[in-house]
Amino acid sequence: MKKILVIEDNPMVIKSLEFKLTKDGNDVMIAHDGREAMKLLKDNAFDLILTDLMLPFVTGNELISYIKKNTPKTPIIVLSTSTQENIIMDAFNMGVDDFITKPFSPNELSLRVRRLLSKN
Template sequence: MKQILLVDDEPNILLSLEFLFRKEAFDVRIARDGSEAMELIAEGPPDLIVLDIMMPTVDGYQVCTHVKKHFGHVKVVFLSAKSKTADIEAGLALGADLYLTKPFSNKELVRQIKQLLN
């Protein structure tokens, strides 16, 4: 079973994503900010991380940089309200495998994540 780490400081988004991915038979872990994400990743990296960018303490860019440096095999998907071309390019330049903007389609998110994990 593939493991996904969901990282977002917005509880409603975490809740809906957790429900969505559990329904698709993924093993789901949750972090409410970048620092908590770093701790969970250190305990054992997931197969994929769905990552918000704008969070307190440690932002998504910092988490992505750390993950790609130390756990290059882990897929990173940014899911962010930052939708300017420069934001998307910055995320992809850090090594993100996918950058999706909020609001997003659940069906499309699941489809693209399954594609990344196969």
Template sequence: MNTKRILVVEDEPDMQSGIKDNLEFEGYEVETASDGKEGLGKILTNSFDLVLLDVMLPLISGFDVCKKVRHEDNDTPIIFLTAKGEEIDKVIGLESGGDDYLTKPFSLRELLARVKAVLRRTEKKETSNSSKKIEIGKLTVDFETYTATVNGDVVKMTSKEFEILQYLLKHKNATISRDSLLDNVWGYDFQPTARTIDNFILKLRHKIEDNPNDPEIIITVHGMGYRLVRS
């Protein structure tokens, strides 16, 4: 079994050292960065299985680091670490491309549980044998390689957009609540504002529907959630 490589981007020396020591004790290979610029450079030039990314960083914020990473089509899983606990900050973190969100102070047990959960979901995604390409609206999707095209042209999609689409497809014609999407795509019980999922659905509609303002594939079921009615 390959040792998992984790990057810890944290500007507080004691916090950085403590996380690094505990992860290494659990058998992970750990690198560190102390500001957003250094962290971004390491993410884009190295291969990591997971990034623990503080939000309040010098030079470049964690949210902006994540956005830049996703803009480069890098889908390395990211868990945000932050002292911020407001729901809007969690929403911003998830919408910028984060996979999970951990509010300081957190216990070592919770940190390790989140790390293992994200790595487990990543491994499951990588070993998926659903390799055939599927047409969903005007989009052709390959969920094994996480690529999407329209008339042969590559369409940029985040890992979360792929996973939401895959979950809706798996439950085709069933009405899926926003809470169900968040629990099953992000993997833990986080209560969002309606805007979180709605924004992802809006982006997907622009990539799938002929007319995103009059959707025929991802339908809103008012007061309940969404339904993928055909592919």
């Protein structure tokens, strides 16, 4: 069982991700904002992190640089409403593994998660 951290502030999206990823056989933990995510990251090791960019308390970018500093091997998928080129480029430059834009297809997302998990 792989451990996935989902960082997202939209309750509907959280529920769907939790449901889908658990169905896929993962152990899913939820953080509703950047601060909560930091706490969970300190106490747990994750196989994959799925995060939004616009989060309460801690910006997505800050979170990504934190993860990259502490557990550089953990793959990160960004799930964001941004479609702007510079935002996506910034994310990839910071070492993000994949970028999915909202609205998203849950099936596609689950596939990408699986692919990244099997790589490591």
